[in-house]
Amino acid sequence: MPVPGVSEVRQTRVLARDRAYESLRAAILDGTIRPGERLEDAELQAWLGMSKTPIRQALHALTVEGFVETAAQSYTRVVEPRVEDAVLNLQTIGVFVLGVLDLTLDGLTDADRDALVADVDRLIAALEAADLDASLAASQRYYGRLMTLCPNRVLLQLAARTLAARAYYVGVAYRALRIDWPEAAHAYAALRSALASADSHAVAAAEREIFRIDAPQAAGEGHD
Numbered sequence: 001m002p003v004p005g006v007s008e009v010r011q012t013r014v015l016a017r018d019r020a021y022e023s024l025r026a027a028i029l030d031g032t033i034r035p036g037e038r039l040e041d042a043e044l045q046a047w048l049g050m051s052k053t054p055i056r057q058a059l060h061a062l063t064v065e066g067f068v069e070t071a072a073q074s075y076t077r078v079v080e081p082r083v084e085d086a087v088l089n090l091q092t093i094g095v096f097v098l099g100v101l102d103l104t105l106d107g108l109t110d111a112d113r114d115a116l117v118a119d120v121d122r123l124i125a126a127l128e129a130a131d132l133d134a135s136l137a138a139s140q141r142y143y144g145r146l147m148t149l150c151p152n153r154v155l156l157q158l159a160a161r162t163l164a165a166r167a168y169y170v171g172v173a174y175r176a177l178r179i180d181w182p183e184a185a186h187a188y189a190a191l192r193s194a195l196a197s198a199d200s201h202a203v204a205a206a207e208r209e210i211f212r213i214d215a216p217q218a219a220g221e222g223h224d
Contacts, residue, residue: 016050020058023048028067028078028168035172036080039068066165079169086173087212089166094211096159097143098204100150105200112149113195119145120192127185135184136171184210 024044027033044055059076062068070076081089108116119142126134150156187210194202208214 016054017057017061020044020048020050020054021061024058024062025067025164028062029164033078035078038075038077040076065161067168079165081169081172083173083176086170086177089169089173090211091213093163093166093170094207094213096155096163097146097207097211098213099155100146100152100159101200101204101207103152103155104146104150105198105203107151108149108198113198116142116145117192117195120188120195124185124188124192127181127188130179130181132175132179140167 024033024039033039039059041052041055045052048055059068059070063070067079068076069079119138123135123138123142126138147156147159187206191203191206191210194206
């Protein structure tokens, strides 16, 4: 026979784990918890107001996603992205974006396209002002909208588990780099023009430049 209360207990545990996960993830992304900062069980329990078990479950999920790293019997801490890996992470995001574009562009309505163009306009303005925080926020808005328009839910689920950490790595690393703001604004201006004209090939080419993915050579190209 069913055991009274079991379903409610399971639901409570899931919700506690999810609350811990969302709180920790948000704190990492907004900089409340800094890169390299150690995550101590007692401090997290006091902050989140819950037991160790759901917190450890949340930390495991964040470790799988790449936000947290652990060393047995030593530490659990927020990942500290390597500046030298910024381009590698950028390219990884770009591969996903190109796949989403390939599945999405031809099905966009005029309203969808106009909204994407408006998002890129905000991003260009932030780049022209050399405002990193505004640029990252505008970039997240544009690419977030693009993802919601993609019809392939399996790709979106994979992206949701993968891209947030990659974007976090890029954002942290870029704060330590000297960004060529005019070059970045020019690249997004090319993307804006391609989106406005519904030129799928030009959109893909612009995104390849933005994400530093070299265009593939045509057959026989580059040979004497």
